[in-house]
Amino acid sequence: MNISGKRLEKLVKGCIDNDRKAQEELYKLFYADMLRVCLNYLPDDGLAREAFNAGFLKVFQSIRSFDIRKGELGGWIRKIMIYTAIDLFRQELKFERIDDQPLDTDDFFIPPEALERLQFADILTQVRTLPYATQTVFNLSVIDGFSHKEISEQLNISEGTSRWHLAEAKSKLRVLLQKADQNAGKPKERSEK
Template structure:
């Protein structure tokens, strides 16, 4: 959520000055979007709420250091929520670092015709079926635009491991979202012979 600069300045100043009305306004403005961010990384709703609350505490404590000239308030809060969620789930993550599967750059993800038929909730439900480590790398890369280097730094894994998890996520999601794709690529036999 992008706030006009004047409104953001007023909110930040009010929160730094410990104005409860400004704090409540900031919380309400970003509540739904930031809870959704936490839920993207933590499939357990209670853990997502815990990350959300811890993240907002960090926001209020760190708000005095936020510089409106260097970034947008909503983006700054979102990053705090992402990092807080990652910190909370990091101990649950199990990364496979001995990957021998080849990653092909020309490997397509999901065809547009399948995506057109799906709703966001359908896609999110399928993402939730991935192992937590693979899901986290997928979310960081695809949903939040992190590079493999940034993902590696955040999760204490190599860039190669990050790439493997992303490729694995795409492979698994493709098989879930396009279960008949392989059947459609096979040549069809004629049921009747032409005369």
């Protein structure tokens, strides 16, 4: 996103002053990125759009608390979108509680050569096939860098449950991405005419 600091300050001030044009510009500026964030956390487009709209309402209601000297506006909005999506997820879907148990914490779970051959869209498609709770924990941990403590607080689950979902995601993704990698290496069959 390429917007000058002065322009951003003016935009934030306009939103604080309830200027509809400034609000519309801010909305358009962050639309694609923030909708993608919501789509990462929610199982279907309808819920993602609901979280996106609720998130932007929260942005406009609390923009006075944003301090341009203390942080980046996109990161602040992203955090609101993540928390809004998680809140909606929590209302709509339930997490399965898992007893705390030691897990194999294999951080290097996908061979690098497989990742080199796959496109981001291929990987995202495989992540989207995970169960919703597992997908959410994976996104929070791997994509957004939340700790298990933060995830457990946000999702109202134990840290052990968070660890289990992450290990489960890694295990399932390892298999799914290896299959996708094998399929990516095969020549496409020609259809007979």
